[in-house]
Amino acid sequence: MFQHIAEFHDWWSFRKQAHPFHVTQVPLDRLNGWSADRETGTIRHHSGRFFSVEGLEVSTDHAIAEEWSQPIIDQPEAGILGILVKRVRGVPYFLMQAKAEPGNVGVVQLSPTVQATKSNYSRVHQGKAVPYLKHFLAPRRGRILSDVLQSEQGAWFLHKRNRNMIIEVDDVEVLDDFCWLSREQLSELFAVDNLVNMDSRTVLAGYPLPGTSAGTHNDTASLLSWFTEAKSRYRLDRRRIPLNAVKKWVWSPESIRHEDDRFFSVIGVDVVAGNREVTGWSQPLLAPRHRGLVALLTRRVDGQLQVLMRALTQAGTHDIVEIGPTVQCALGNHSEPPAFVEHVLAAPRERILFDTVHSEEGGRFYHAENRYVVVDSGELLDDAGPDFTWMTLPQLAEIARYGNHVNVEARNLLACLIFQPSEGR
Numbered sequence: 001m002f003q004h005i006a007e008f009h010d011w012w013s014f015r016k017q018a019h020p021f022h023v024t025q026v027p028l029d030r031l032n033g034w035s036a037d038r039e040t041g042t043i044r045h046h047s048g049r050f051f052s053v054e055g056l057e058v059s060t061d062h063a064i065a066e067e068w069s070q071p072i073i074d075q076p077e078a079g080i081l082g083i084l085v086k087r088v089r090g091v092p093y094f095l096m097q098a099k100a101e102p103g104n105v106g107v108v109q110l111s112p113t114v115q116a117t118k119s120n121y122s123r124v125h126q127g128k129a130v131p132y133l134k135h136f137l138a139p140r141r142g143r144i145l146s147d148v149l150q151s152e153q154g155a156w157f158l159h160k161r162n163r164n165m166i167i168e169v170d171d172v173e174v175l176d177d178f179c180w181l182s183r184e185q186l187s188e189l190f191a192v193d194n195l196v197n198m199d200s201r202t203v204l205a206g207y208p209l210p211g212t213s214a215g216t217h218n219d220t221a222s223l224l225s226w227f228t229e230a231k232s233r234y235r236l237d238r239r240r241i242p243l244n245a246v247k248k249w250v251w252s253p254e255s256i257r258h259e260d261d262r263f264f265s266v267i268g269v270d271v272v273a274g275n276r277e278v279t280g281w282s283q284p285l286l287a288p289r290h291r292g293l294v295a296l297l298t299r300r301v302d303g304q305l306q307v308l309m310r311a312l313t314q315a316g317t318h319d320i321v322e323i324g325p326t327v328q329c330a331l332g333n334h335s336e337p338p339a340f341v342e343h344v345l346a347a348p349r350e351r352i353l354f355d356t357v358h359s360e361e362g363g364r365f366y367h368a369e370n371r372y373v374v375v376d377s378g379e380l381l382d383d384a385g386p387d388f389t390w391m392t393l394p395q396l397a398e399i400a401r402y403g404n405h406v407n408v409e410a411r412n413l414l415a416c417l418i419f420q421p422s423e424g425r
Helices: 005-018 183-190 198-204 220-233 341-345 393-399 408-418
Strands: 021-026 034-036 043-045 052-060 067-074 079-088 091-100 108-111 114-116 143-151 161-168 178-182 236-241 249-251 256-258 264-273 280-288 292-301 304-312 322-324 327-329 352-359 369-376 388-392
Touching: 005 091, 005 108, 005 178, 005 183, 034 280, 067 249, 079 198, 091 183, 108 198, 143 408, 161 198, 178 183, 198 352, 198 408, 220 304, 220 388, 220 393, 292 341, 292 408, 304 327, 304 393, 322 408, 327 341, 341 369, 352 408, 369 408, 388 393, 393 408
Parallel strands: 079 161, 292 369
Antiparallel strands: 021 264, 034 043, 043 052, 052 067, 052 236, 079 091, 079 114, 091 108, 091 178, 143 161, 249 256, 256 264, 264 280, 292 304, 292 327, 304 322, 304 388, 352 369
16 A cells, blocks of 8 residues: 555556557458458457457437448447455555556556456467456355446447445455555546546446435435436437448458548557566557547535436437436537536636546547546536436435446546545545
8 A cells, every 4th residue: 555646657657668558550351360240340359259340230319410320339248347445444445456558548458357358368369367256256265345247338338337336355476567546646647638448437436425314305115206307308329230230430451441531440459567467469449530538517505516418319218318517528529519518617716626638448448538628617507408317426426336227437437536635525
């Protein structure tokens, strides 16, 4: 454990240099172990495991376009994202990992204790065993603080879920790439660009919110009714299609990209790694064209923080809508800014409660970044429209403990708020 955060940064610099990790972009048609189906174009691993890149046709009445088709990642197996917690004199400490992923900005980011797909931890690649995995598989020792199947990026994944777990233990041996961090230390690190990875953030969103009660602007039953109403109001039809049949996407040996150079591209990479279960591999990655903006507007009612949430539809979610943040977009993909963007971009510095650039899943996306922002909205009116509702932070935290309710971007912002000093909540 580190007495001062400067000690962590010294350790972090050493761990980043301890093992080589090199990522080289290569043509899609030269990926070792991967191939495109001759008839459909679908890109698959020769083992039939890990994931595939397929085509999806979408029709909905709740998006900026009514119909479109796109490449999408299909990864039907659920992995484990797990963090071990221990208490020292009543203070919680979280076992975190310095882990490299091919798509990470900066390559190494602070990751959960366990971050592994089922293919990885069942050792399809015939690599090394995943450390600490036994603590997250039944029968396990320790106290379960959180255990839920959670969705991931609905714009890029089809029905993707991972098991998010927090397990409290007495103590464990600390391996080289791991360290214990206190809640306060994590709070400082959340404010550093591209350091705490997406998998850590989504797991930590499930950590019990301390020192608050659920107090209500709308009671939780009413909020769940609002959510159900939104799911009943809209339509989302999806159909798998051959990858080579997606419209407005251009194929080349190097990549698959949109004809307007928007949204994302599908690229290939070769990886050489020194501290992973296997020392080298190839894979496809999705590379977004623009940095995203993920933002929450907040206000205080009777001294309690409230956040403005949105019913959001995306191509790959399990259900028609999930609860998303006030704003979730990449402005370069829009001809007109979505609702409330101007409230975020024009906010004076004194109203910005949190503002950090964080990376998304580096195992599937290449240099995918979102600017995560929390803004005090001041006197924003109640009538934001049927797709929006105010809720307290404890209410959001409670609803986020159910799978497929709160999307991954909103959970990431929830974690950022949970791990802020108590006076910020």
